Amino acid sequence: MVTRINPSILAADFANLERDLGRIRTADLVHVDIMDNHFVPNLTFGPPVVDRLAQVSPLPFDLHLMIENPERWAPGYAEAGAFSVTFHAETTTNPVGLARKLRSIGARAGIALKPGTAIEPYLELLPEFDQVLVMTVEPGFGGQSFMPSTMRKLRTLSDAVKKSGLDVWLQVDGGITEDTIVIAAEAGANTFVAGSSVFNAADPAKQIALLRAAATEHQHAH
Numbered sequence: 001m002v003t004r005i006n007p008s009i010l011a012a013d014f015a016n017l018e019r020d021l022g023r024i025r026t027a028d029l030v031h032v033d034i035m036d037n038h039f040v041p042n043l044t045f046g047p048p049v050v051d052r053l054a055q056v057s058p059l060p061f062d063l064h065l066m067i068e069n070p071e072r073w074a075p076g077y078a079e080a081g082a083f084s085v086t087f088h089a090e091t092t093t094n095p096v097g098l099a100r101k102l103r104s105i106g107a108r109a110g111i112a113l114k115p116g117t118a119i120e121p122y123l124e125l126l127p128e129f130d131q132v133l134v135m136t137v138e139p140g141f142g143g144q145s146f147m148p149s150t151m152r153k154l155r156t157l158s159d160a161v162k163k164s165g166l167d168v169w170l171q172v173d174g175g176i177t178e179d180t181i182v183i184a185a186e187a188g189a190n191t192f193v194a195g196s197s198v199f200n201a202a203d204p205a206k207q208i209a210l211l212r213a214a215a216t217e218h219q220h221a222h
């Protein structure tokens with residue numbers, strides 16, 4: 001069993017992003033939240049900033065696209081070398097087509113679900129994806145509280161992945177702390193995004209180690 005910790009640079013110091021990328025080198029991937037002020041009421045980074053950050057990052061990027069019309073933007077991020085590109089289920093009528101496009105470029109394809117979006121319609125599409133992101137807060141902002149109500153969906157998803165024998169990574173994002181990570185790990189998550197809890201810590205590397213240890217200890221047996 002593998003536990004992956006992906007710090008979200010949404011909680012980093014935007015005047016010192018290169019420095020902060022250096023502080024999380026013991027993590028697995030860097031989670032980058034792309035917001036367009038349409039799908040979510042907030043605005044963050046776009047391609048030029050992501051491209052430049054990738055040049056100075058010790059770790060590859062896990063991109064979380066919170067944007068409308070992901071068909072317009074997602075392939076470009078994959079072509080620029082993103083390790084994984086995750087788009088929201090609510091933003092496309094052709095998730096399989098977009099996932100295939102991303103994979104054909106060489107990126108891992110992910111699909112994200114808002115807390116109110118059901119997993120059932122997507123279970124039969126699992127072979128098309130490398131990752132499913134179960135949002136544990138409403139997307140748009142860091143620093144919100146983890147929603148335990150999303151764990152039922154995660155358990156359903158985890159059971160389906162286990163039955164399928166597929167190696168689909170199960171990611172949670174929003175309000176992940178050393179306490180809530182245990183709840184998500186027990187419900188079947190293996191990939192954990194943490195923004196505030198990592199970057200607000202006095203020692204981000206120590207916090208990453210703490211999160212990793214808590215999740216590994218409680219990870220659902222697969």
Ligand SMILES: O=C(CO)[C@H](O)[C@H](O)COP(=O)(O)O
Binds near residue numbers: 033064138174194195
């Ligand atoms: O996708 C996100 C928000 O939409 C962020 O990745 C998430 O909120 C991480 O921040 P925190 O750990 O502070 O909740």
Ligand SMILES: [Fe+2]
Binds near residue numbers: 008031032033
């Ligand atoms: Fe995110």
